[in-house]
Amino acid sequence: MEKPINSATIWLILLNCALFVQGERTKDKMYQPILGASCFRRLNGTHQTGCSSAFSGSVGVLHLVNTKADLDFLLDTPPAPPYAPMIPPHLFTRDNLLRLKQAGPANISVVLLINKPEQMTTFSHELNCPNQYSGLLRPNSIETVTCDARNPTNSWNPWGTGLLHEDFPFPIYYIADQEEIEKLETCFKDFNLNYTTHAVRRLCAVEVKSFMSAAVNTEVCMRRTNFINNLSGSKYCDPLEGRNVFATVYPRNSPENLDVKKKRNANPNEKFILVTCRLDTASMFDGVGLGAMDSLMGLAILTQVAHFLRQTLPPQDSLPNPYRNVLFVTFNGESYDYIGSQRFVYDLENKAFPTRSTQTTPITFDNIEFMLDIGTIDDIANVKLHTLKSTVLANKLLQQINSYAKSPQFGFGLNIQSDVSHHLPPTSAQSFLRRDESFPALILNGVPANKFYHSIYDDVDNVAFRYANTSQDFTTLVDVSDAKGFQADSLQMKVRNISSIVAMALYESLTSKTYTGSKVASPLLADEFLYCFLQSSDCPLFKASSYPDSPSGLPLPPMRYISVLGGSQESSGWTYRVLGYLLSQPQVNVTKENCTILPLQYFAGFNGSGECRLSTQNYSSALSPAFLIDNYDWSSGNYSTWTESTWTQFSARIFLRPSNVHQVTTLTIGIVVLIVSICLVYIINSRSEVLFEDLPASNAA
Amino acid sequence: MTLPEFFGCTFIAFGPPFALFIFTIGHDPVRIIILIAAAFFWLLSLLLSSLLWFAVIPLRDVLAFGVIFSVIFQECFRYIIYRILRSTEQGLHAVAEDTRVTDNKHILAYVSGLGFGIISGMFALVNVLADMSGPGTMGLKGGSEFFFITSAAQALSIILLHTFWSVIFFNAFDTNNYLHIGYVVGSHLFVSLLTLLNAEALYIATLLPNYIVTVLTGVLAFKVAGGTSRSFRKFITCQ
């Protein structure tokens, strides 16, 4: 129902609105909200990056940019600035963005990125060298030795624009939904065409609110946040903080004495093969960005390897060395200067991993036999094993890997090449190598082929994933000849193949025996895993690895940005459960009632009936050591210093912006009315005795 | 509405009442009290009409019903103020420093009418103004960009009309001039019902008759208060 809006009866409307909210408010006639995702501000030890609106929101006149000429028009001869260009992804280039930045907030106040990817070929806002200023550094330099930023074609992200590390003076808002784009375009076409009269008429404009409290760099905003005079108690920024998830293939049998006062001591007998990957991803916009190819592939492979080893390995005491174990770690915050792995290394050095609360002995570097780091696997036909130096260990493992990769028995038909150089991929192993270049780290990494690295478009389509939804049991290994209906070139089969190769090689190095079985990793598990992380948390694998009948996840993929303390931490939570489920051993004799104390844990299981299992997984903190060390020198570059600014809201709305002529006219009329009435009333009042002549004499004053 | 628009509209609607207040009301405490008392009585009438609107559920959507009853309530309260002021005239005469208030009975009418007008004008416009905070103007989903300026002009006419009506109304009860009473109630109803046309954005169709009525009522009030065409000529020619 539409309520009329008028002055004499507006009080009635007031009552309508206040009591029943039936009527359409005047505001609703003027503004229309636009849903989207905003770019926000992050800070490191020396810089601020990202975007912020003005305190009360930034307003710009909508302008649809279809070609570069449209952009030139806005920048060279803007008729009624400030403007808000709506840019499709193929024009969202470094050149164009820097030109917009240079035009300044007086000309360009808002930038809208609209989801029209038809002409897009590449879209990556990460640097050519991800984590360029951390990892293994050049001597006496703050830049990494493992990548040459001056030679982008040979870098780890050749398509990178580096916009993620720029500071923009305007908000950037990403509008994904086609309906919302339609709203914007309609408004633009209805009101903003015919540019010659822009200056004198009302125009369709957009207001974006995304004001960021923090500024300058992490040092300044942390100082202000911790400031004793900070009366309001307001936070300016929070460190990027999350959780690493780790699990072992065999339960650790190395209890620690519980005396808190005693120094912690490692168990020198324990030997671990460290298998690691990255848990998080990054993108420019809040809550968007799945990192399908840039990091989820690694996580999928690690999960498959863990599952395969759990299923095939003999009991620990029948191994040649009964103290050997495999430690799987997924590092969080690796996109932001290796937060998780830096903290892991720091904890190992301080004998703080795992924490005392796990009641197991700490692990040190001496316990680690070698580290196999799974990096980005963009193309499985083109994977290399990277090492800093040629070692016996690396050669042996490569030989083992290739023996399975090329084996006619399995028919994987792959060949893993070796790369021994300083040209190491930007993965967690760099944090270990930085501490000690002779650390036995082997990195399995694909040749860069991801044109959407760390972007909103690194999604289901980028990895060509199609959920098969077979509803078959994904918890068992399958025979190599049984493809379960998957095409040989499907993503599920690719994950199966590379995971099986890695897992078999690890099997051989643990047992000192060749893997002779015919079972390989299950493509069904890959299917379910990728579905959960790419399309919906309400999925069979997540259900199976939760407590029976626990509330199911949202029908959205989990957020994989590390975020801050108190953030969603969805991806580490789900990874914890999935690793816990796949790496645990069923305890048939334990009832549900007795299955409450860790490491015993109750899972729903594939068919949801519930099963008690002996689990090994746990969390460790992924907060950069920079925030633990007193008086840390923020600009030293030793540890990651990324923080995220706080904000109060993200919103965008469109409306008509009155022309300056109209505003000035209204104000002038008002002032004239005021002055005229003051003069008139003064004259009438002072001469009222003339005007109202038949008043009693005493009234004349 | 942007800041310049906000001030423009505020000045249009409340500039003339503000001028009237500082030159004719502000210097005398008794007049201020009467002004505020009148505003209070208008609020009471608003309360009653909203209670009625609240109680009669089937007619909630029929805006004309609410308008008619609110006009009747407002006129009833105008009568109540009239009775109260007339019965307290003696007391006022005793306390007032400036005895013009009680000597000229039109002043009481004028002051209470202005109180009525200011508060109703405020209710009419402040909600519009408050709802408009932000950088936009009317028109995204239809509506004229002159909406605010029209609302302000309408609020001004209501303020002036209330002042004139009170002068005519008080005098009519003093002199038992039922024609004038009928005119006040009738023109009030007419003007209020006219604003219902704003739903169709017929701003000219509402504003023009509105101001014609305002001028006519102003002339009538001028005559009632003792003005004549001769005195007006004298005033114009500065004699």
Place this chain on the structure above:
Amino acid sequence: MDISKAPNPRKLELCRTYFRTGFAFLPFIWAINVCWFFEEAFRKPAYPEQSQIKRYVIYSALGTLLWLIALIGWIIIFQTNRAAWGATADYISFIIPMGSA
């Protein structure tokens, strides 16, 4: 209180008290003193206490002026250099700006 109705010695006493209180880093008291007794000191016909009142009023005015200059100077220096001073500026601020250096 209506200063014109007070006896002359009372005026002098008030003026002196205000002047002395101003030394407790309260320049507003001096400013008020100037406004309040300006008429008494310079406009009224002469009376015995007037010369002393005049002196206090002049000193109060001088004090106010000094404070004004000092405060304006400090505000200009502080606002123009706040970002450059970094941590020091933050430590002497009560209200730290949001979203800027």
